[in-house]
Amino acid sequence: MVRDLREWIALLEREGELVRVSAEVDPHLEVTEIVDRTVRAGGPALLFERPKGSAIPLLINQFGTERRMCLAFGVESLDDVAAKLSAILELQPPEGLAAKVRGLKTLKSLADSRPKVVKRGVCQEVVLQGDDVDLGRLPVQTCWPGDAGPFITLPAVITRDPRTGERNVGMYRMQVLGPRSTAMHWQIHKDGRADYLFTEGRMEIAVALGLDPITAYSASAPLPKHIDELMVAGFLRGEPVELVKGVTVDLEVPADAEIVLEGYIDKGDLTTEGPFGDHTGFYTPAEQFPVFHVTAITMRQDAVYPSIVVGKPPQEDAWLGKATERIFLPAVKMTVPEIVDYDLPVAGAFHNLVIVSIKKAFPGHARKVMHAIWGLGQAMFSKCIVVVDEDVDVQNFNEVAWKALNNIDPERDIQFTMGPIDSLDHASRLPNYGSKMGIDATRKWSAEGFTRPWPAMLKQDPTVVARIDALWKKLGIE
Numbered sequence: 001m002v003r004d005l006r007e008w009i010a011l012l013e014r015e016g017e018l019v020r021v022s023a024e025v026d027p028h029l030e031v032t033e034i035v036d037r038t039v040r041a042g043g044p045a046l047l048f049e050r051p052k053g054s055a056i057p058l059l060i061n062q063f064g065t066e067r068r069m070c071l072a073f074g075v076e077s078l079d080d081v082a083a084k085l086s087a088i089l090e091l092q093p094p095e096g097l098a099a100k101v102r103g104l105k106t107l108k109s110l111a112d113s114r115p116k117v118v119k120r121g122v123c124q125e126v127v128l129q130g131d132d133v134d135l136g137r138l139p140v141q142t143c144w145p146g147d148a149g150p151f152i153t154l155p156a157v158i159t160r161d162p163r164t165g166e167r168n169v170g171m172y173r174m175q176v177l178g179p180r181s182t183a184m185h186w187q188i189h190k191d192g193r194a195d196y197l198f199t200e201g202r203m204e205i206a207v208a209l210g211l212d213p214i215t216a217y218s219a220s221a222p223l224p225k226h227i228d229e230l231m232v233a234g235f236l237r238g239e240p241v242e243l244v245k246g247v248t249v250d251l252e253v254p255a256d257a258e259i260v261l262e263g264y265i266d267k268g269d270l271t272t273e274g275p276f277g278d279h280t281g282f283y284t285p286a287e288q289f290p291v292f293h294v295t296a297i298t299m300r301q302d303a304v305y306p307s308i309v310v311g312k313p314p315q316e317d318a319w320l321g322k323a324t325e326r327i328f329l330p331a332v333k334m335t336v337p338e339i340v341d342y343d344l345p346v347a348g349a350f351h352n353l354v355i356v357s358i359k360k361a362f363p364g365h366a367r368k369v370m371h372a373i374w375g376l377g378q379a380m381f382s383k384c385i386v387v388v389d390e391d392v393d394v395q396n397f398n399e400v401a402w403k404a405l406n407n408i409d410p411e412r413d414i415q416f417t418m419g420p421i422d423s424l425d426h427a428s429r430l431p432n433y434g435s436k437m438g439i440d441a442t443r444k445w446s447a448e449g450f451t452r453p454w455p456a457m458l459k460q461d462p463t464v465v466a467r468i469d470a471l472w473k474k475l476g477i478e
């Protein structure tokens with residue numbers, strides 16, 4: 001298990017997956033340009049040792065390829081992470097001793113996943129309070145020329161639900177407003193925002209920067225509100241996340257974090273946030289969001305600052321999204337078991353397009369699945385859903401386009417509906433509200449009113465295939 005960011009950097013380096021950049025580079029636009037080129041080339045993680053204007057090195061592109069994402073989770077394929085979660089989700093009353101022992105082991109691994117509070121944490125080796133707090137010490141990037149300013153891009157923002165005391169960890173960009181304040185861009189549908197809505201007066205917040213990759217990923221995971229992201233991180237790591245009490249807030253923070261920002265938001269204290277270039281590849285406009293006041297910065301000695309660029313896809317966050325797509329498939333299947341597989345193409349910025357294959361069992365089944373997806377957590381943002389039969393490989397875009405487009409009578413097979421829309425969508429008629437489209441690209445049944453014969457797909461006679469196989473080399477074609 002990778003315990004913290006440093007062990008992760010060391011692992012990346014051993015695996016030939018990290019390049020140290022010793023030249024001075026400006027976090028204002030220059031880092032983005034270098035990272036943009038590196039990500040598109042499938043290149044390495046980058047540790048900028050001399051970001052201009054800061055003594056703190058900047059790590060970026062740590063998640064930028066499938067291989068690194070698998071290294072982060074210690075698996076061969078992201079589906080292996082999903083399999084680990086399935087073992088919990090599909091736990092049945094065991095029959096027989098062997099199954100009971102297996103069941104107990106699984107339950108124990110879950111019980112051991114809860115974060116553990118410890119007395120001391122390296123994240124508090126350096127403690128800055130009062131006038132010493134200066135966010136200007138951090139190499140915070142300004143990514144795109146039209147951005148409103150620098151913003152922290154890879155934070156794990158820790159809040160509590162004032163009603164239940166339950167913790168939430170989310171990843172929300174934080175525009176630096178001054179030495180001791182940032183904006184907090186939690187969108188209207190997010191759990192951090194819900195904690196804020198239920199708060200009266202002052203809300204304490206802690207922000208962890210520079211974590212082991214699984215804990216960092218968990219902040220972006222669309223978990224149900226009552227599930228603690230840090231517990232899921234502990235389960236996926238196979239070791240609990242250790243926490244230590246904050247210095248100026250009554251919240252626990254990851255003990256091994258590189259940097260922690262502590263502070264508060266006063267309800268109703270809003271600022272203009274944005275515009276910022278976002279992962280749609282377009283700028284999202286300025287809006288009102290709460291102001292986060294920083295009461296302390298705590299750090300490790302020789303801290304490293306983690307960053308990420310969001311922009312025209314594909315960028316590094318594509319792999320955070322793909323991890324979510326794969327890891328959440330078993331949980332989605334728990335609710336919608338007829339789903340065989342799905343793909344959220346990176347170019348669709350995840351919420352714009354879902355291609356889903358199903359075992360069709362009754363008339364109108366494809367429409368049932370669309371509505372189930374629109375009712376499922378953050379999958380509610382899905383703008384277009386294409387439903388295909390189980391024989392379509394949804395990971396093969398050409399196959400999807402071929403079969404789906406052949407199978408539809410658009411006027412009959414397209415389902416429009418209205419509902420919540422991703423806050424970043426710039427085309428919906430209103431912010432956060434607009435229309436969605438589902439395409440039923442399954443084979444049509446007579447029970448659905450389709451009375452024409454459905455044609456068979458082309459397939460060569462197997463005896464001819466075998467004959468040509470035997471002849472192939474002699475033909476001199478390749």
Ligand SMILES: Cc1cc2nc3c(=O)[nH]c(=O)nc-3n(C[C@H](O)[C@H](O)[C@H](O)COP(=O)(O)O)c2cc1C
Nearest residue numbers: 169170171172173185186187190191192220221222
């Ligand atoms: C790099 C990155 C940046 C993100 N920035 C934001 C953001 O600024 N605001 C937001 O609401 N969600 C943002 N997200 C998505 C949230 O992190 C994600 O929806 C998460 O599940 C929210 O957690 P919550 O539901 O516990 O609030 C970002 C995700 C990534 C990977």
